[in-house]
Each structure stands twice: as structure tokens, then as C-alpha cells.
Amino acid sequence: MTFTDRIRPAAVAGTFYPDDSRALRAMIARQLDYARSLLASGALSHLPEGAPKAVIVPHAGYVYSGTTAALAYALLERGRGTIRRAVIVGPTHRVAVRGVAMCRATAFETPLGVVPIDVAGEAKAFGYAAGAAGAGSAVDAGLQAFLNLPNNTRASSSAPAPALLLNDPTHVREHAVEVQIPFLQTVLGDGLEIIPLNAGDATPCEVGDVLRALWGGSETVIVISSDLSHYHPNGYARMLDDETIGRIAGLDLPIHPNRACGAYPVNGLLDVCRERAGALDLRFLGCSTSGDDGVVTLADDERPPMARPDDSVVGYASFAVWQASGPSDAAADDNDADGDTAGDDTADSDTTDDANTSGRSPDPDPDDRGPVLIGLARAAIRERLGLNGDASARDALAAAVADHPWLDEPAASFVTLTEHGRLRGCIGTLQAHQSLGRDVAEHAADAAMRDPRFMPVTAMEYPLLDVEVSVLSEPEPMAVRSRAELERTLRPGRDGLIISDGFRHRATFLPQVWDELPDPSDFVGHLLAKAGLPAGYGWNDGEISCSRYTVTAYQESPGETPQTSRTPRPERETGGRS
Known part of the structure; x- marks a missing residue:
């Protein structure tokens, strides 16, 4: 048996999203551009750096929820070239199961191409010895035996993820996983593998154990597929969804399925976040309903006026989870002995x-x-x-x-x-x-x-x-409570500076900017303006947090030696990410 023998064909192309590859690419590009413009506006400037470790995204038709999903996928672009595997967990809309269902396919197909399934990773979580499978290669005997297990075979109680079962029927027409794949193909590029899972009736801990078994390192992202409330008048739906969003952001589980159709997978992720409190940082990104015509309301913003407040709508929201920085992703995963995945090459800490x-x-x-x-x-x-x-x-x-x-x-x-x-x-x-x-x-x-x-x-x-x-050196918090104290404490030519009001206003200047702005008052004023605050803004009560760092800069000019500042322009350090 070869890799291409068991491809699960696209089931909802032409209904939930375009079945023409060019039209699909164009739609995703428009929605990602919209999301990037929201991120570039600075309204979410308080988000952590780097690619999220996990996201919660909606799964309705792209014309309804695509822009809300794109907000999370625009952040996942940061992981392009690093993230090579997506564990996608959605609900079961058509075929009910008890537990978390894998399928016996070896790939999923969308109009953008065929994406292989990490069968070896599935087998390991299921309790089978891991092997190797790839495009055009033969599946080894152990994996072939795994793929040939009877339908509804369940993992043993001693497996890394006991709630797993093999169930093909729940995947045949299910859209919740499928609609995420074209976005992942677009933002993460070639070389991506997936693990598609449908979570039916299961406890938060059971789904959480599946996620822990497949958590991996920086090569893996967890994608939770869920909409929010269904078919309430727009005003009432917004009220319900805002409450659910607050509970998810507060890790207040369990979320009931009548508030989020993907409650079972959402609860599994919240279970992991609660267990790893302090190591995982969950952030609400934005939301909408199907009555908002694709307009996304960012976190902390007020929702726009409703054009049709009595229309029945479906609610959508996006969240992202960042893993706290540490010596390496693999080191963080050492807390979970079962978290290593087949073929994981992130164990550098060992x-x-x-x-x-x-x-x-x-x-x-x-x-x-x-x-x-x-x-x-x-x-x-x-x-x-x-x-x-x-x-x-x-x-x-x-x-x-x-x-x-x-x-x-x-x-x-x-x-x-x-x-x-x-x-x-x-x-x-x-x-x-x-x-x-x-x-x-x-x-x-x-x-x-x-x-x-x-x-x-x-x-x-x-x-x-x-x-x-x-x-960059590690940023060092500065114990300053006023602008005047900050300007006295700064070391011109040496300090890079980060300022934040703890909400939406955050920005940094590299030390190189001192070459253009040598006066501390000008340096701070321009940085405040960059953060979206008045350049003359003053404070005396510590409401602005400040951190500084140093930089060793390497240029190509022959004979140059590293130093802490080099001929910059004031805007050089922005990069659109800080």
C-alpha cells in the first residue's frame, strides 16, 4: 500500500469555499490581507511575538467566517518554515462518536493540493509503534497494520491518548476540519502534514490528553475548529457570544455545546491551558457574526451597529495561544513524557x-x-x-x-x-x-x-x-514611574526601549535609532507616537511599563566589528511585528 491509496477527497469545496483553485487562492488572499491590515493597525499590538502554538478558529463558509479565521491565520504566518504539522480538532456535525475520532486515510485533498496525514504520529498516540510514511513512499508494515484496524477500534487504556478511536464515517462529510486546510496550506506552505480529528462526546481531560500526546514542539500547531452560538437574533447572539468569549479567555470550562458547536475540542485545549498555567498564554483576537458581512471586531473594541438586528445568525471568534519562551520548545515539552511525536526533530535541549x-x-x-x-x-x-x-x-x-x-x-x-x-x-x-x-x-x-x-x-x-x-539581549524591566525618570535613566546609543500601557499601545526602538534621535526626550516622544500615544504624553504613576535591551549589530562592511548601534533610520526596527 502506498501513500496515495487513501486520499480523503474534498467534501465541501464549492459550498463552504470555492472549488476552483484560483478563486480559492484569491479569496484567502483577500481575507488574509484584511486580517493583516487589522494587525498592522496596532489595535492588537499587545500580542506576544512569534507564531501561536494553538488557535481557535471558526469553520463556517468563508464568506461568513473567513475574515475572523484569517485573523488567527495571519499570525500563524509567523511560523512559515518552522511549523510543519497541524493537529486539527473539530466537532462531529453528522456522525456522533464517543471519544476523538481519527480516520484511516493517509491524506486530505483540497483544490490547493493533497496534504499528507502524519500517520506515524497518529499511530504513536494510539499506542502503535511509530514508522515512517511520506508522499510516494510505502507505508511500513506496522503502519499498514494500524491503518487496517477495523472501524471503531479504540485505543487501549494504556495508550498515550486513550480517547482516540478509528472512525471513518465521521470524517466522510465533516466540514469543520476540512475548511481549515486551505488556510493552512496558504500560510504555512509546502511540507505540511496534518492530523485530522473529530471530537465527539468526551470530557475536557480526555480531549486534553489527545492534545498533550500530539503537542510536539515548534514544528506543531494545534488548530481547534469551532463556531459560537447558532441561529439567534443578532443582538442576542452577540450577548451570548461575548459571555462565551469571556469564559474561554478566562479558561472557565466547560463550555456547553449550545454556546459553541466545537465545545468538546475547545474544552480540551482549555484543559491543557489550565494544566500548564503560566506556560501558555491564551488571547482573544476578534469576533463577528454571520450578519456582520465579514467585518471583524477586534478584542476590546465595540461591535459595529447591526444592519439587521433581528436576523438569525451564527457567531464566530478567533483566539491564539502562545507558549512561554524557554530554553527551547522541546524543553517545555519535557514536562509531558508522552508529548514527543514521531519524527520530532525539536529535542535540541537534550x-x-x-x-x-x-x-x-x-x-x-x-x-x-x-x-x-x-x-x-x-x-x-x-x-x-x-x-x-x-x-x-x-x-x-x-x-x-x-x-x-x-x-x-x-x-x-x-x-x-x-x-x-x-x-x-x-x-x-x-x-x-x-x-x-x-x-x-x-x-x-x-x-x-x-x-x-x-x-x-x-x-x-x-x-x-x-x-x-x-x-538582542533579554529585555530588562525598568523601575521607572514617570517619563522624566525614564529619560534620565536611558543610556543614549546603548539602550533599546520597549514601552507599553498594558493595552493596545506598545512599541520599540532599537538602539540604532539613537543615531537619528540622540536626545532622550525626542527618542521617547517618537516612540510614544509610534505606539499610538501623543508624543508629549507624560505620566507620573507608573502607568507606562518600560523595558530596555541592548543589541549586537552585524553588518557586511569588511573590517567592521560588532557594536551596539549602526547607522539606522528611525523606522528600521518596526518590522510590522512589535
């Missing part, structure tokens, strides 16, 4: 110490790290532009890490691109959430192609680009 004492020649002086980081950045940009030939940025990163173990250590970075001295793109993060090498490679590609202020870089422009990599 090997880093050995790698640093394995007899490799010592790393070069820190001043010589620049060429390594710049080389990684350029390899990532070349790959995104199709200029690498058969070489890949992932191979370049693996080779560089083999020679330079410090690339495997967690760190936050910004990559800045200039062309003839003018800013061409800048993307970065303020908090370390992955290895430095991967962080630089991802931000380089994104600075070239995804900075919302610029058109994507073209292959013809590549030779004209100058690349700078900035490696």
Missing part, C-alpha cells in the same frame, strides 16, 4: 550540552560571528527568491549549527535590509522563542518578502541588498 563538549574546535571570537549570521540570512533570502538551486536554507542552517553550536542557543534577532542606503525591510522579535540560527533565517526571509510596508523583494534586487543582523 543534545545541546553534548554538542558543546563533543570535541569540536572552539567557536571563533564573537566578532567573527557576523559572517556566519549574514551568510544564514542571505541563504534564506536566496531560497525564498528561488536563487539557491538545489541547496536549501534548512541545509545551510544545519551545516552552520554543526560548526557553530552557539547558533542553537535561544536568542531574539532583527534582520534589516537596505538598498542604496534606504530601508527595504525589517522583521524581528523582542523575546527569544527559538534558536538564534533559525530566528535569523526566518526573519531574513520575512524581511525580504513579508514586511507589510514594502512590496516583496525581487530576484533582480537581491544583489543590491545590504543585510544587517541585530542580536
